[in-house]
Amino acid sequence: MKAFRLILSIGLALSAAACLPVTTTAPVGSTVGFVNDGAIEGTWSGRIDKDSSATTYFHFLANDDNTFTLVGVTTKYGEDKGGWGTYTLTTAVLGGHRYINARETIDEGKFASEDAQKANIPLLYSVSGDTLTLYLLDEDMAAAAIAAHRIDGKVTKGQFTKDVAITSDAAHLDKLLASESGVKLFKMFMVLTRLK
Secondary structure, three states: OHHHHHHOOOHHHOOOOOOOOOEEOOOOOOOOOOOOOHHHOEEEEEOOOOOOOOOEEEEEEEOOOOOEEEEEEEOOEOOEOOEEEEEEEEEEEEOOEEEEEEEEEEEOOEEOOHHHHHOEEEEEEEEEOOEEEEEEEOHHHHHHHHHOOOOOEEEEEOOOOEEEEEOOOHHHHHHHHOOHHHHOOEEEEEEEEEOO
């Protein structure tokens, strides 16, 4: 899952042995349905780590079934050879907030593992002109919401990191993420600029 970590990781918080970002059992927006957001279609570029010279490119291709195919490429930097992967995405709007659900499909030219293909990674996003800002669920805040019984889930602690999986059904997940308190569970991941 090297390309996955390069493209959908939380900057320096993930290491080579790290786990997935926070995942959900149900895709965000399941209760309202998925409709492709044309505002994200096309090619975008940005940097996961502002101190790195590596650039990440995302190309969003709209499909007829209200999904996107995302092709993500990160350039070579330092001793890292870069990486690429593809993802199947859906987009939805809850409480005026825009969400992407991402599932990895191909990692470095090979089908992603079955677990990776099943893992739904929710992202909150905003588009302003030619700027796309992506936010991932903060694992500590999501774990705290689970511990406080605001949402169902499971937290598995590893040696250096923890896996956080939200297991709430679609209705409870969407209700939380339609609210301002749900939006506060996300932290900025990456700012992208549209390539023309």
